[in-house]
Each structure stands twice: as structure tokens, then as C-alpha cells.
Amino acid sequence: MSKVLVSDPIDQAGIDILSQVATVDVKTGLKPEELVQIIGEYDALMIRSGTRVTQEIIEAGTQLKIIGRAGVGVDNVDVPAATRKGIVVVNSPEGNTIAAAEHALAMMLSLSRYIPDANASVKRGEWDRKSFIGAEVYKKTIGIVGLGKIGSHVAAVARAMGMKLLAFDPFISTERAEQIGCQLVDLEVLIQQADYITLHIPKTPETTHLINTERLAKMKPNARIINCARGGIIDEEALAVALREGKIAGAALDVYEAEPLGESSLKSLGQQAVLTPHLGASTTEAQVNVAIDVAEQIRDVLLGLAARSAVNIPGLSPDVMEELKPYMQLAETLGKLVGQLAGGRVELLNVRLQGELATNKSQPLVVASLKGLLYQALRERVNYVNASIEAKERGIRVIETRDASIKDYAGSLHLEATGSLGTHSVTGALFGGGEIRLTNLDDFPINVPPNQHMLFTLHRDMPGIIGKLGSLLGSFNVNIASMQVGRKIIRGDAVMVLSLDDPLPDGILPEIIKVSGIRDAYTVTL
Ligand SMILES: NC(=O)C1=CN([C@@H]2O[C@H](COP(=O)(O)OP(=O)(O)OC[C@H]3O[C@@H](n4cnc5c(N)ncnc54)[C@H](O)[C@@H]3O)[C@@H](O)[C@H]2O)C=CC1
Numbered sequence: 001m002s003k004v005l006v007s008d009p010i011d012q013a014g015i016d017i018l019s020q021v022a023t024v025d026v027k028t029g030l031k032p033e034e035l036v037q038i039i040g041e042y043d044a045l046m047i048r049s050g051t052r053v054t055q056e057i058i059e060a061g062t063q064l065k066i067i068g069r070a071g072v073g074v075d076n077v078d079v080p081a082a083t084r085k086g087i088v089v090v091n092s093p094e095g096n097t098i099a100a101a102e103h104a105l106a107m108m109l110s111l112s113r114y115i116p117d118a119n120a121s122v123k124r125g126e127w128d129r130k131s132f133i134g135a136e137v138y139k140k141t142i143g144i145v146g147l148g149k150i151g152s153h154v155a156a157v158a159r160a161m162g163m164k165l166l167a168f169d170p171f172i173s174t175e176r177a178e179q180i181g182c183q184l185v186d187l188e189v190l191i192q193q194a195d196y197i198t199l200h201i202p203k204t205p206e207t208t209h210l211i212n213t214e215r216l217a218k219m220k221p222n223a224r225i226i227n228c229a230r231g232g233i234i235d236e237e238a239l240a241v242a243l244r245e246g247k248i249a250g251a252a253l254d255v256y257e258a259e260p261l262g263e264s265s266l267k268s269l270g271q272q273a274v275l276t277p278h279l280g281a282s283t284t285e286a287q288v289n290v291a292i293d294v295a296e297q298i299r300d301v302l303l304g305l306a307a308r309s310a311v312n313i314p315g316l317s318p319d320v321m322e323e324l325k326p327y328m329q330l331a332e333t334l335g336k337l338v339g340q341l342a343g344g345r346v347e348l349l350n351v352r353l354q355g356e357l358a359t360n361k362s363q364p365l366v367v368a369s370l371k372g373l374l375y376q377a378l379r380e381r382v383n384y385v386n387a388s389i390e391a392k393e394r395g396i397r398v399i400e401t402r403d404a405s406i407k408d409y410a411g412s413l414h415l416e417a418t419g420s421l422g423t424h425s426v427t428g429a430l431f432g433g434g435e436i437r438l439t440n441l442d443d444f445p446i447n448v449p450p451n452q453h454m455l456f457t458l459h460r461d462m463p464g465i466i467g468k469l470g471s472l473l474g475s476f477n478v479n480i481a482s483m484q485v486g487r488k489i490i491r492g493d494a495v496m497v498l499s500l501d502d503p504l505p506d507g508i509l510p511e512i513i514k515v516s517g518i519r520d521a522y523t524v525t526l
């Protein structure tokens with residue numbers, strides 16, 4: 001019989017499901033070294049946010065087939081390490097949506113009416129009615145940053161409370177925002193106009209310290225901010241200063257840069273700060289939902305079936321998987337690339353399956369392309385199962401075509417996306433040993449392997465451009481790993497594809513576009 005280790009508190013409903021197919025050991029509060037010692041015995045590991053599944057634990061888990069995160073965020077799992085070892089990582093993208101949204105709303109009302117401090121004062125034996133004169137949310141403006149699952153539910157309830165709704169989400173169409181009843185605005189407008197700002201976005205390099213000293217200074221003095229998403233989206237030190245100096249009226253936080261929250265200047269603040277210990281998902285209902293959702297997937301994988309919310313490995317039948325596996329990564333990489341070239345708010349994705357891929361069996365490659373395209377917006381919340389639904393909800397039209405006559409490579413994939421930066425296309429194929437190659441960019445022939453940090457330029461093919469760009473990058477201390485020019489005619493238009501050792505520093509892209517002969521430049525992270 002298989003063995004499952006449950007290393008965080010999980011609802012009994014999940015344990016009951018796992019027990020149908022496995023011996024279940026519940027051992028919570030293990031130290032990392034204790035987990036490394038015992039993990040080798042187990043076929044599956046089920047966690048919440050309390051267990052950090054490091055590469056060392058994954059390496060020691062020689063029998064592991066699946067890691068199940070009873071919740072949304074898999075930022076406590078080294079997913080690339082699990083993928084390298086063929087371990088499926090699953091989560092529950094929707095099981096705690098309502099719980100997290102309601103917590104954010106509860107935080108907003110608690111802040112406005114000083115409920116935590118008023119409660120504490122009554123319990124101390126006081127009857128102080130003067131210190132807790134609150135503010136109404138009715139007719140106030142709420143600015144929702146991130147209009148995904150949780151943000152949309154917050155919007156629906158806030159609307160019912162008579163609030164005016166602004167939203168910032170660069171990956172959502174205006175139509176979708178209007179359906180939810182929100183006016184889509186730039187972040188800076190939202191920051192300046194909102195009375196309440198609530199964050200419902202993933203933590204990514206772009207969202208880290210999104211709320212910093214400068215943005216706090218632009219908020220209204222009566223503004224209150226709520227973070228029930230991820231710690232680190234707000235710069236906590238800057239927030240504490242802004243609250244202490246009365247630059248804004250209040251903050252309610254459920255998540256912190258380091259958890260549990262240790263020494264922090266937030267703790268010495270008065271009633272203008274409400275702090276909870278990462279309770280967003282802590283409702284009986286959400287814990288039952290996520291436990292069942294994830295336990296069912298662990299059970300299915302242990303029985304040799306597919307998982308419905310795998311974040312790293314698709315739930316395809318073994319024979320289809322065998323044939324398509326080498327191309328899934330290609331499709332996802334091309335999706336990530338073309339999505340970033342097209343900018344946010346992609347309206348249209350054309351996927352052309354070429355050569356031997358031009359068959360019905362290759363349909364999962366369209367889904368993998370969408371998963372890549374949506375990665376920048378949704379991170380680990382997009383998977384092979386929900387990618388098509390998420391695309392539809394975001395108003396992304398997907399056109400799928402097949403062309404068996406294109407035989408430059410055995411099989412190749414061509415993606416074209418239209419978004420806020422215009423229309424861009426990329427083609428890719430697999431070379432010997434399954435190595436991914438980008439073979440065409442915006443109709444220019446190229447032949448480069450994808451790299452984590454890349455820079456693309458559209459320029460005039462003329463002497464001196466490559467040197468000027470190289471010097472400019474050098475002056476910003478950016479090291480070029482490789483460079484290739486793609487052109488159709490000599491001294492005509494051309495593209496330059498550069499692989500960089502590091503991400504491009506902020507502010508350099510406009511400088512690149514100023515170089516004479518360069519018409520456009522794009523940077524992507526894969
Ligand atoms: N406190 C808690 O216990 C819980 C926290 N969460 C967290 O809540 C957050 C939201 O979760 P969901 O709504 O389920 O995710 P979701 O994936 O449905 O929505 C996230 C939204 O953020 C948008 N987005 C991505 N990057 C952005 C950026 N740079 N600026 C503005 N918008 C951006 C996306 O387009 C998407 O619409 C996540 O960070 C999740 O980990 C989720 C559940 C419980």
C-alpha cells in the first residue's frame with residue numbers, strides 16, 4: 001500500500017480520502033532535518049503553508065510521486081526541483097477564494113470601525129465610546145489591485161455595500177472589468193483616488209514592494225490599505241512610517257515579508273493597524289474544500305490517474321503524454337515569450353500546429369501555449385486544466401490552425417498574439433536531444449535556444465548598431481551571453497536576439513530605443 005505523509009494540519013475530510021488508497025501518517029511541526037530523514041518512505045506529501053519543501057527534501061524523497069498543497073500558493077515548494085524529478089505538484093486554485101475575499105472585507109470593516117481595539121477595551125472593563133468613531137464604506141471608493149478570483153468576489157460584495165469600484169490589473173480586459181462592475185484604471189490613478197486599497201495579486205518580481213514610500217505618499221490621508229495576498233507586496237518599513245506619520249489612515253495585514261511575523265515596527269502601532277496571522281484561508285469551509293480537492297488528486301495520482309490541478313506536469317493519459325511531452329515545454333515557453341512581447345491584455349492568440357504536430361492529438365499543445373501566455377498574470381494558479389477557462393474569462397480569443405505542409409522541422413509550433421504592445425509572433429521547434437529552439441520571430445528567421453533573460457530589438461540592418469547596443473548594455477553592467485541577428489534582406493529591417501546573464505535593469509529599455517537605427521526593444525523573462 002502507498003504511504004502518504006501529511007505534515008501540516010489538514011481537515012479530516014482529506015485524511016479520509018487519502019486513507020481509501022494509502023497508509024496516512026500525520027506528523028505536523030517537523031523540523032526540516034526531521035522531514036529529510038523520513039520523507040524517503042513516502043509516495044506522497046500533503047502540506048499547507050507551514051512546510052517548506054526544499055530541494056533537499058525533494059532529493060531525499062526518492063519514492064515521491066506527488067506533493068499536494070492544500071491551498072493556492074505553491075511558493076513554499078521548490079516546483080522546478082520537483083519537476084526535474086518528475087514529481088507532480090498539485091494545488092487547490094479555488095478552494096479558499098471565498099474565505100480569502102471575506103477576510104479582506106472583514107479587515108476593511110475592522111479597520112474602519114476599530115473593532116479589534118474596541119473589543120479589547122470592553123474586555124479590559126472600559127466603556128469608551130469616544131475613541132472609536134469610525135468611517136463608513138458606503139459611497140467610498142475601493143481600489144482593487146488584481147481582479148482575479150479573490151479580487152472579483154471582493155468587488156461583488158463591495159459593490160453591494162454601495163462602494164465605487166476602481167481596479168488595476170494589466171492582464172484583464174476593460175470588458176471583463178466592466179462585467180465585474182469595476183472601472184479599470186492605472187495603478188497611479190487608483191492609488192490617488194481610492195479610500196480603500198485592497199491587494200489581490202501574486203508576489204512576483206514586478207509586485208515586490210509595489211506599495212512603497214513613493215506610492216504611500218500619493219495616497220489620500222484617509223486611505224486604508226489591506227493586504228491579504230502575499231507578504232512583501234507592501235514595503236512593511238515604509239508602511240509603518242506612513243502610518244506613524246499619519247500619511248494614511250490605516251492598514252490591515254494578513255501576510256508579511258517574513259512569517260511568522262517577528263520583531264516588527266508594525267506591532268507597536270495603535271488602532272490604525274490590524275494584524276492577523278495569515279488567516280485568509282482559515283475557515284472551516286475553505287479547509288474542507290482544499291483538503292478534499294488536494295486529497296482527491298493525491299488519491300488519483302497514486303491510482304495511476306491524472307491530477308486535475310497539476311501546476312507543473314499536465315494530467316494527460318500516459319500514451320498521449322509520451323508523444324507530446326517533449327513539445328509541452330516548447331509550447332509553454334513560446335506562450336510565455338509571445339505573451340510578454342504582446343504586452344498585457346492579450347485579446348487574440350493564434351496557435352498554428354505545423355508539420356507532424358498538425359493532428360488532433362496535439363490539442364494539449366494549445367492549452368500548454370495558453371498556460372505559458374497566462375503565466376505572467378497568474379503564476380502557479382494557471383494549470384493545464386484551468387488555462388482555457390482563464391483565457392476565456394479574460395476575453396482572450398484563441399484561434400487554432402493546423403498546417404501539415406510546413407516541414408522545416410519534423411514538428412513546429414507558431415504562436416501569434418495581439419495585446420497592448422501590438423501583434424507579435426514566434427515559432428519554435430525541437431532540435432536533436434529535444435533542445436528547444438526559437439526559429440522565427442516576427443517573421444524574421446532566427447535560430448536561438450531560449451534563455452531566462454532575453455532582449456529583442458527591431459532595427460535597421462546597418463553598420464555600428466550591434467556595437468552601440470553592446471556598449472550601452474556594458475555601461476549598465478549587463479553581460480551578453482549570446483547575440484544573433486535575423487534579417488530577410490541585407491540593410492533592410494532586422495531583429496536582434498540577445499541572451500543576457502542578468503535581468504535588464506529598470507530604465508535601460510528607453511535608452512536602447514534612443515539608439516539611432518533601433519525602432520523597438522522588448523525584454524522577456526522565461
Ligand atoms: N491570505 C491568504 O490566506 C490567502 C492568500 N491568497 C493570495 O491571494 C492572491 C490572489 O489570489 P487569487 O485571486 O486566487 O489569484 P488569481 O490568479 O485568480 O488573481 C490574481 C490577479 O492578479 C493579476 N495580476 C498579476 N500580476 C499583476 C500586477 N503586476 N498588477 C496587477 N495585477 C496583477 C492577475 O491578472 C490576476 O487577475 C494570491 O497572492 C494568493 O496567493 C490566496 C488564498 C488565501
Ligand SMILES: O=C(O)CCC(=O)C(=O)O
Nearest residue numbers: 048049070071072073281
Ligand atoms: O494554507 C493556508 O492557510 C494559506 C493559504 C494561502 O495563503 C494560499 O492558499 O495561498
